[in-house]
Amino acid sequence: MTVESYQRVQSDMVFDRIKVLFDSFGGSNYIGESVSITEHSLQAAYFTAKKSSEDEVIIASLLHDVGHILGLEIHQKMEMDGCGVEEHESVGANFLKKLGFCDRVCNLTRCHVQAKRYLCFKRPEYYQNLSEASKTTLKFQGGPMSVEESSSFESDSDFQNILLMRECDEAAKIPSSELTFTVPPLEHYRSMMASVVDASQYKGSYVLSDFQKDFFNKNSFVKIENLLSFENIAPSDVSTWTQEVSNLEKQEGKWLQHWEKSESGDKIMCRSENFVNFHENMRNLAMNSILNVVSQLFGEKAVLFKEKINYKLPGGAGFAAHQDSPAYIGLATDHISVMVAIDEATVENGCLQVCPGQWDSNSNVPLTSSGIITPEAEKAMVYQYVPCRPGDVLFFGGYTPHRSTANNSKSSRRAMFLTYNPESQGQHHAAYYQAKHAKVQGFDGAHTISFQGDFQGQIVE
Ligand SMILES: O=C(O)CCC(=O)C(=O)O
Numbered sequence: 001m002t003v004e005s006y007q008r009v010q011s012d013m014v015f016d017r018i019k020v021l022f023d024s025f026g027g028s029n030y031i032g033e034s035v036s037i038t039e040h041s042l043q044a045a046y047f048t049a050k051k052s053s054e055d056e057v058i059i060a061s062l063l064h065d066v067g068h069i070l071g072l073e074i075h076q077k078m079e080m081d082g083c084g085v086e087e088h089e090s091v092g093a094n095f096l097k098k099l100g101f102c103d104r105v106c107n108l109t110r111c112h113v114q115a116k117r118y119l120c121f122k123r124p125e126y127y128q129n130l131s132e133a134s135k136t137t138l139k140f141q142g143g144p145m146s147v148e149e150s151s152s153f154e155s156d157s158d159f160q161n162i163l164l165m166r167e168c169d170e171a172a173k174i175p176s177s178e179l180t181f182t183v184p185p186l187e188h189y190r191s192m193m194a195s196v197v198d199a200s201q202y203k204g205s206y207v208l209s210d211f212q213k214d215f216f217n218k219n220s221f222v223k224i225e226n227l228l229s230f231e232n233i234a235p236s237d238v239s240t241w242t243q244e245v246s247n248l249e250k251q252e253g254k255w256l257q258h259w260e261k262s263e264s265g266d267k268i269m270c271r272s273e274n275f276v277n278f279h280e281n282m283r284n285l286a287m288n289s290i291l292n293v294v295s296q297l298f299g300e301k302a303v304l305f306k307e308k309i310n311y312k313l314p315g316g317a318g319f320a321a322h323q324d325s326p327a328y329i330g331l332a333t334d335h336i337s338v339m340v341a342i343d344e345a346t347v348e349n350g351c352l353q354v355c356p357g358q359w360d361s362n363s364n365v366p367l368t369s370s371g372i373i374t375p376e377a378e379k380a381m382v383y384q385y386v387p388c389r390p391g392d393v394l395f396f397g398g399y400t401p402h403r404s405t406a407n408n409s410k411s412s413r414r415a416m417f418l419t420y421n422p423e424s425q426g427q428h429h430a431a432y433y434q435a436k437h438a439k440v441q442g443f444d445g446a447h448t449i450s451f452q453g454d455f456q457g458q459i460v461e
């Protein structure tokens with residue numbers, strides 16, 4: 001690939017990340033106003049472009065509220081008394097920085113709230129005319145500026161542009177029914193956005209926001225809807241590759257295939273393992289965006305520890321409450337597991353359930369002799385269903401308690417589980433599968449398809 005085409009691909013990925021945010025979450029009402037966040041943002045950029053010819057300023061206007069949308073993406077409860085996301089400007093600016101936006105765009109985004117604080121200090125009547133929502137948020141933003149703050153603000157080289165953005169921000173609240181002009185859509189800004197992005201600074205194929213990372217740190221899981229679309233992987237492709245993996249004939253020392261006896265007594269496929277080294281598309285799937293997101297969660301480069309497909313076909317069994325890391329027989333200490341939904345996973349067909357919380361190796365969850373969570377401990381936990389659509393990807397920690405029911409529906413619930421560890425803890429993929437091939441006994445000598453007794457089905461040869 002040439003450098004130019006690589007950069008074009010990167011800037012398209014930046015645009016796509018922004019576009020999906022606006023398309024999926026920008027339709028919500030803009031806090032306390034009668035326009036959506038998307039309408040507000042497009043109008044702000046439109047007004048700014050009337051007064052400024054600088055791409056950085058126009059794009060900063062377009063993206064000044066991206067932090068609000070990032071809050072909605074993680075379904076964050078409304079903060080600031082229902083008026084949006086506290087510190088949305090810095091979460092937004094950090095996010096834009098990681099996407100590779102130039103410093104000027106990031107700084108303009110970070111400062112847009114300061115303009116309001118400045119104007120309230122400078123002109124008391126300005127405060128009087130603020131909307132109720134805007135007055136409420138001002139309280140959370142530090143109130144009007146002090147004398148010192150305002151003079152340092154005035155010396156910012158973009159002082160005039162920040163005020164211009166503020167003026168356009170305020171004007172950008174016209175309900176669509178009252179618009180007398182055409183506001184260009186997001187697509188209009190695709191090439192302008194590329195011109196203010198330094199693709200070499202782009203930090204990954206899918207950049208996590210600080211909100212997503214905080215969510216993971218608090219809950220030990222985070223779901224990203226449709227992550228595979230960012231690599232242009234269609235769920236139907238993954239379904240085809242899964243079919244190919246399931247068709248691999250058993251071969252000593254290579255991939256592993258497992259079957260179970262269904263409720264009605266049929267022999268059905270339940271699991272395939274150790275296939276990424278034998279299937280190029282699956283390897284690419286495991287080694288790109290997903291690995292990259294796990295690396296962002298670890299804060300260092302991740303390496304693949306193991307991979308499996310759980311088929312959970314109609315009549316397939318469920319999994320008892322367990323944590324994954326105890327099954328990993330001392331190979332690396334930190335793991336993140338990733339569930340890639342191949343089929344739609346629903347409550348009826350046995351989607352995963354997780355117990356949110358800050359879980360790690362010190363949580364000391366009581367385990368039975370076969371390595372699953374004791375029934376008493378499980379009863380005291382609150383589990384939540386995580387339904388997924390094909391292409392959705394769920395990240396959870398090695399110590400996050402999880403479980404799932406049998407599939408009593410007529411639809412299959414195939415899902416891939418990829419587990420990673422930080423690179424600094426070594427490469428264990430080969431050693432792990434060596435132990436599995438050698439049928440090393442796990443907890444309680446109960447080695448069936450897992451080193452622990454989480455699988456509730458009956459394995460058949
Ligand atoms: O497939 C499922 O529903 C859960 C699987 C699981 O947690 C595991 O295999 O470790």
Ligand SMILES: [Fe+2]
Pocket residue numbers: 322323324402
């Ligand atoms: Fe598990």
